[in-house]
Amino acid sequence: MDKEQLKxxxxxxxxxxxxxxxxxxxxxxxxxxxxxxxxxxxxxxxxLRNQGISVSRATVYRTMxxxxxxxxxxxxxxxxxxxxxxxxxxxxxxxHLICLECGKIIEFLNRDIESxxxxxxxxxxxxxxxxxxxxxxxxxxxxxx
Amino acid sequence: MDKEQLKxxxxxxxxxxxxxxxxxxxxxxxxxxxxxxxxxxxxxxxxLRNQGISVSRATVYRTMxxxxxxxxxxxxxxxxxxxxxxxxxxxxxxxHLICLECGKIIEFLNRDIESxxxxxxxxxxxxxxxxxxxxxxxxxxxxxx
DNA sequence: TATATTTATGAGACTCAATCTCACAATAAA
DNA sequence: TTTATTGTGAGATTGAGTCTCATAAATATA
Ligand SMILES: [Mn+2]
Ligand SMILES: [Mn+2]
Ligand SMILES: [Zn+2]
Ligand SMILES: [Zn+2]
Numbered sequence: 001m002d003k004e005q006l007k008x009x010x011x012x013x014x015x016x017x018x019x020x021x022x023x024x025x026x027x028x029x030x031x032x033x034x035x036x037x038x039x040x041x042x043x044x045x046x047x048l049r050n051q052g053i054s055v056s057r058a059t060v061y062r063t064m065x066x067x068x069x070x071x072x073x074x075x076x077x078x079x080x081x082x083x084x085x086x087x088x089x090x091x092x093x094x095x096h097l098i099c100l101e102c103g104k105i106i107e108f109l110n111r112d113i114e115s116x117x118x119x120x121x122x123x124x125x126x127x128x129x130x131x132x133x134x135x136x137x138x139x140x141x142x143x144x145x
Numbered sequence: 146m147d148k149e150q151l152k153x154x155x156x157x158x159x160x161x162x163x164x165x166x167x168x169x170x171x172x173x174x175x176x177x178x179x180x181x182x183x184x185x186x187x188x189x190x191x192x193l194r195n196q197g198i199s200v201s202r203a204t205v206y207r208t209m210x211x212x213x214x215x216x217x218x219x220x221x222x223x224x225x226x227x228x229x230x231x232x233x234x235x236x237x238x239x240x241h242l243i244c245l246e247c248g249k250i251i252e253f254l255n256r257d258i259e260s261x262x263x264x265x266x267x268x269x270x271x272x273x274x275x276x277x278x279x280x281x282x283x284x285x286x287x288x289x290x
Numbered sequence: 291t292a293t294a295t296t297t298a299t300g301a302g303a304c305t306c307a308a309t310c311t312c313a314c315a316a317t318a319a320a
Numbered sequence: 321t322t323t324a325t326t327g328t329g330a331g332a333t334t335g336a337g338t339c340t341c342a343t344a345a346a347t348a349t350a
Pocket of ligand 4: 287
């Protein structure tokens with residue numbers, strides 16, 4: 001998806017929520033989408049400030065909620081009390097291997113697990129909305145140290 | 146496992162950590178293990194207080210860390226910023242379906258997923274230490290309302 | 291364009307789970 | 321016991337996240 005199209009889509013989401021188009025909101029979208037990392041709000045806050053963009057922490061937190069609601073971003077909770085966000089624009093679903101030594105996050109996708117997961121939900125008559133599958137351990141780099 | 150044996154095992158863990166046997170520590174173990182729920186520290190704190198047992202929040206938090214380290218308990222993070230703990234004594238591994246409407250937690254185990262998970266780790270040369278597989282959605286009770 | 295109306299922004303106050311502090315209490319080795 | 325060591329607990333502190341509200345900016349209207 002090209003950058004202009006993305007902005008249009010975000011503008012549509014804002015319109016649907018009766019929210020105004022502001023430079024801060026677009027800057028936050030741009031910062032997250034142009035990155036392939038799992039970003040913390042504080043990290044995005046400082047990244048924009050360092051680019052000379054006026055923004056507050058509150059605006060970053062508020063905008064992240066919109067990005068998640070409209071599927072531009074996914075929130076990642078790895079149990080350390082800090083929310084991380086990754087772009088969903090042009091990115092397909094995946095789950096995560098998380099290194100407990102260095103914090104590295106490796107992505108994986110397994111279609112068999114995904115479908116087994118769905119059949120578990122069917123068995124329990126449970127409607128799945130989302131899921132997280134996180135494997136914690138030691139990555140190859142950290143093992144060889 | 147009988148209650149006396151459990152106390153013995155916990156006492157061994159305490160000895161291994163050079164920690165003393167205190168009434169508070171045993172009370173916290175007992176409170177968690179005799180429950181089949183996913184308990185918050187604050188909840189355990191009040192449960193003990195209501196039983197007339199003198200304990201502080203700090204002691205509950207500190208003791209939970211020991212219980213987790215020695216495999217008497219598992220910590221559960223469902224992304225709401227509150228840690229929950231469940232007994233592992235006599236309980237086999239399982240993962241969770243979590244209802245976003247009512248907060249109910251349903252347990253599941255799928256051996257195929259467990260083994261696929263292990264093969265993913267092999268492929269990435271990643272040493273798994275633990276994993277969490279959480280499926281969020283709407284439970285049967287909440288659907289029929 | 292000018293003006294009115296509505297909504298957003300941001301600095302800092304606030305919340306709340308969790309952790310830390312430290313004076314005092316309890317434990318256990320000898 | 322005695323004594324050294326560790327634990328306890330009330331309250332202070334931390335830190336991610338949320339809230340407040342005066343001001344600024346965006347958009348609707350004339
Ligand atoms: Mn998945
Ligand atoms: Mn599992
Ligand atoms: Zn690593
Ligand atoms: Zn429910």
